[in-house]
Amino acid sequence: MTVEAVEGLAVRSVTQEEVEFFFENGWVKLPGLINRSAAAELLRRAKRIFGEDGRAGLEPISDKAVLKVKTQGWFRTAVPISEKDEAFRELASSEDLGRNAARLFGRDSSIRLTLNNLTCKLPADTERGKGTDFHQDTTQHMAFEANTMNIWIALDEVTPDMGAMQFYSGSHKLGNLGDLLNPATLESWEPRLAHSCTKTDPISLQPGDATVHTNLMIHGTGPNLTNRPRWSYIGMYLPADTRYTGADSFYTNGLELKPWSVIDHPSFPVIYEGNV
Ligand SMILES: O=C(O)CCC(=O)C(=O)O
Ligand SMILES: [Fe+2]
Secondary structure (H helix, E strand, C coil): CCCCCCCCCCECCCCHHHHHHHHHHCEEEECCCECHHHHHHHHHHHHHHHCCCCCCCCCCCCCCCHHHHHHHCCCEEECCHHHCCHHHHHHHCCHHHHHHHHHHHCCCCCEEEEEEEEEEECCCCCCCCCCCCCECCHHHHCCECCCCEEEEEECCCECHHHCCCEEEECHHHHCCCCCCCCHHHHHHHHHHHHHHCEECCCCCECCCCEEEEECCCCEECCCCCCCCCEEEEEEEEEECCCEECCCCCCCCCCCCCCCCCECCCCCCCEEECCCC
């Protein structure tokens, strides 16, 4: 980990209106969640890791696991970025970000940071510039009893044609819809989704803008049709009193968590002390 000083990160508070929008729709856009100068510094650091064009040291997708191969086509990732770079660690573990997460979960609980990524969706002429298949965040969630939330922060401008995120607004109310990465399953849900949800247009973001979605929100993107990489930070947060379910998962395997015990582990640090 680098020990360079990081100056000037500011995370604003979510408004009550944004909290209500989130409950109604399952996602919310948070313009200017972090200050532009911090976003610019994070982007500089991201480029140090992945190169100016995002392609430095890029390795071909080789994993045999079907799900992994699929998700690896969505973007390039450095995880956990909080252990690779001090500025990303400050962002990932920001108390203000944690307080926002608690308000969006609907309860002033303590909050833990879990998975945290630097991601870069490359132009679509590469292996990691494809569209993100529409999905719920089921695999990230099944090991945890409580809901999880992803905070997705743009480090650079994201235009609609860059593989900007789209949401099926309201889909969080439909519960767990199964393996949506299986095209037949997603297709079979289409009539219900058309009836109950509104699919958003791709959400444009300025550097420092964010979207937040719950694990049950169906989300995905088109391919990155531009020649610019799409840079973002994605952090996954959950209430600190969440228990481990015992499910086999990439997020928890090897940590020796006990099923139905609180996920109290250095890999899941508490970043915000709530009041309940
Ligand atoms: O960045 C993307 O294209 C998808 C991100 C995603 O699936 C998530 O944050 O849960
Ligand atoms: Fe996702």
